[in-house]
Amino acid sequence: MLFLAFLTGGFSVQYFSAEITAEDARSSAKIMGLEFTDAEIDSLLPALEGFREDYISLRKKELPNSVSPALYFNPLPPDFVTPTEQNAVSFSDPGEVKLPADRSELAFYTVRQLAALLKSQQITSTELTKFFIERLKAYDPTLHCVITITEEKALQQAAKADAEIQAGNYRGLLHGIPYGAKDLLAAEGYKTTWGAMPYKEQQLDYDATVVQKLEEAGAVLTAKLTMGALAMGDVWYGERTRNPWDPESGSSGSSAGSASAVAAGLLPFAIGTETLGSIVSPSTVCGTTGLRPTYGRVSRHGAMALSWSMDKIGPICRSAEDCAVVFQAIAGPDGKDLSVTDYPFNYQADYPANRKLKVGYDQAAFERDYGFKEQDQASLKVLEDLGYELVPIELPEMPDIGFLLSVEAAAAFDELTRSGQDELLVRQTRNAWPNLFRRARFVPAVEYIQANRVRTQLVADMAKVFEEVDLYVHPSWASRSLRITNYTGHPCVVLPNGFQENGRPTSISFTGKLYDEGTIVGVAQAYQNATEFEDQHPALKD
Structure with a gap:
């Protein structure tokens, strides 16, 4: 079990660790819709302790909201033919425009x-x-x-x-x-x-x-x-x-x-x-x-x-x-947002009509x-x-893969959740960000990858x-x-x-x-x- 003590007035947090038990592992597996034998859980426990230490170490690294993951989404399907020809862009003539009296x-x-x-x-x-x-x-x-x-x-x-x-x-x-x-x-x-x-x-x-x-x-x-x-x-x-x-x-x-x-x-x-x-x-x-x-x-x-x-x-x-x-x-x-591609934008005012x-x-x-x-x-x-x-x-x-957004959002505002500063947000309902950030932490990494x-x-x-x-x-x-x-x-x-x-x-x-x-x-x-x-x-x- 992991106890958190939030320090009010700043984005900081103290961690108090207790031994992870077999019951902790069994409960976590239940949340994920999985079931492990006693022997399997016994084998898991040392690694779970190690993971937790890794998480705590990771959280010591400052990651501002502007830092993106190393993985980039690519919307291109197989065999997609990317556009290359940039034609002249033309907009319609608004006609003679006069400054209105009013x-x-x-x-x-x-x-x-x-x-x-x-x-x-x-x-x-x-x-x-x-x-x-x-x-x-x-x-x-x-x-x-x-x-x-x-x-x-x-x-x-x-x-x-x-x-x-x-x-x-x-x-x-x-x-x-x-x-x-x-x-x-x-x-x-x-x-x-x-x-x-x-x-x-x-x-x-x-x-x-x-x-x-x-x-x-x-x-x-x-x-x-x-x-x-x-x-x-x-x-x-x-x-x-x-x-x-x-x-x-x-x-x-x-x-x-x-x-x-x-x-x-x-x-x-x-x-x-x-x-x-x-x-x-x-x-x-x-x-x-x-x-x-x-x-x-x-x-x-x-x-x-x-x-x-x-x-x-x-x-x-x-x-x-x-x-x-x-x-x-x-x-x-x-050159700063590496997900952005350089493809032409072709618009002609009368193109669709013709x-x-x-x-x-x-x-x-x-x-x-x-x-x-x-x-x-x-x-x-x-x-x-x-x-x-x-x-x-x-x-x-x-299938419903809506948790993709919540997981990424929870990562983007990880420190907000861990610091307790999420309590300052106006909306605090079940479907507002503070709770969505918290519940996203229970989405297994495997399921996040499967959804992608x-x-x-x-x-x-x-x-x-x-x-x-x-x-x-x-x-x-x-x-x-x-x-x-x-x-x-x-x-x-x-x-x-x-x-x-x-x-x-x-x-x-x-x-x-x-x-x-x-x-x-x-x-x-x-x-x-x-x-x-x-x-x-x-x-x-x-």
């Missing part, structure tokens, strides 16, 4: 519309940045979507953008555009709290790669946005982030502030992350358009690690094409009775009207699905597709497709082949061009 309308302009105003110098980045800072200040007391307004940095970056644009040095569509970053991304000079009380004052002295790349594109970091504590849900150490369509309800998470701020017109776009639904879910609830890229597309250097084999970074925007604009800027290797694509649909999910079935059936009809061939598909069967072997088979099974279709569509609530594709690393776009009777948005999701974000974003944009759901916005009260 500047409040700028709140819901797309990135491309704002870019047209900035490039033509009808408005400056400084003016635009101040406009969004004022909106953040006005509506955050209701929505609780902001942790830090990075006003000083934002105005400096905006002034630099103005000088460059005026000098004719235009960097592209993000030049001078304000944005927000989920507060698990490091930004030098500002706190990076991970939404959790134990890290409330944490400040990292460098920029995350995504923040660096957006600065290189000329974007203006305007706010660090809320997230559910340690990337779960919408409850952080200060409050609960709210849904702009219904501020009495939460925004879902964990990219809670990113989706809430964009939906409310507080920022043109924001950066979110997803491990098992954290872009799709808040985008669904808040009516934004989100892109979860293929695993290994965007560097996670400078981002809080939750699950090294599942974490992904992507944009939350007003439209699918805006997602493509932001994704192009942040994708690609940096192709006879086969769009699969998750037949079993669409046939169920659920509250948003009418909206989803209407979405299928829109896709048919656009000329796509709808093909029913079946997703592969899989199942995952390898799942990757191969999904490759067979995509032999029949170019992409597939599914209800955003369909947890089976969401889980499978977060384990396999496939990209997904989620976008609004209607409203419930209570006025809250509904959404539909498109999932694509590995590294084929261009196709799913293009089909999603074609859908949005044929509908107007992304053009509808919540009515906000100061």
Whole structure:
């Protein structure tokens, strides 16, 4: 038996060891669903004592959250032909964009519309940045979507953008555009709290790669946005982030502030992350358009690690094409996150419309009775009207391997558990992180490896699905597709497709082949061009 004495006030722990008995070993085997004979247990005991000493020795080695395991998840199935040809990326022309007489309308302009105003110098980045800072200040007391307004940095970056644009040095569509970053991304000079009380004052002295790349594109970091504590849900150490369509309800998470701020017109776009639904879910609830890229597309250097084999970074925007604009800027290797690959991103605004694509649909999910079935059936009809061939598909069967995430998360926050500082987290329910971290320690290493072997088979099974279709569509609530594709690393776009009777948005999701974000974003944009759901916005009260 191992006794722990937690030292309050710091991340430290004392260990008091007692002899491991045969009954201890028998009880542990029972937890694992195994049974050993008395002779087998007797043979085990010396090694178990040795293992425990190894564990104690290992825990003396400082391992910050930024240190990843030596093993890297690879989403490629056997015989996968990796894309190599980079074509010219083209975005649609927003047409003639005029500065509105009522500047409040700028709140819901797309990135491309704002870019047209900035490039033509009808408005400056400084003016635009101040406009969004004022909106953040006005509506955050209701929505609780902001942790830090990075006003000083934002105005400096905006002034630099103005000088460059005026000098004719235009960097592209993000030049001078304000944005927000989920507060698990490091930004030098500002706190990076991970939404959790134990890290409330944490400040990292460098920029995350995504923040660096957006600065290189000329974007203006305007706010660090809320997230559910340690990337779960919408409850952080200060409050609960709210849904702009219904501020009495939460925004879902964990990219809670990113989706809430964009939906409310507080920022043109924001950066979110997803491990098992954290872009799709808040985008669904808040009516934004989100892109979860293929695993290994965007560097996670400078981002809080939750699950090294599942974490992904992507944009939350007003439209699918805006997602493509932001994704192009942040994708690609940096030499720091070794899971990131250098594959082309091919997006042409009219590409999907000029192709006879086969769009699969998750037949079993669409046939169920659920509250948003009418909206989803209407979405299928829109896709048919656009000329796509709808093909029913079946997703592969899989056992529940959800403990993969919990085990990796427990390792990422090992010291938090052992120090007792997990008691500082706001949520302390059975299914909140403190208990999930503790129970993950009872998952045997053998089962963790076996689950990853199942995952390898799942990757191969999904490759067979995509032999029949170019992409597939599914209800955003369909947890089976969401889980499978977060384990396999496939990209997904989620976008609004209607409203419930209570006025809250509904959404539909498109999932694509590995590294084929261009196709799913293009089909999603074609859908949005044929509908107007992304053009509808919540009515906000100061």
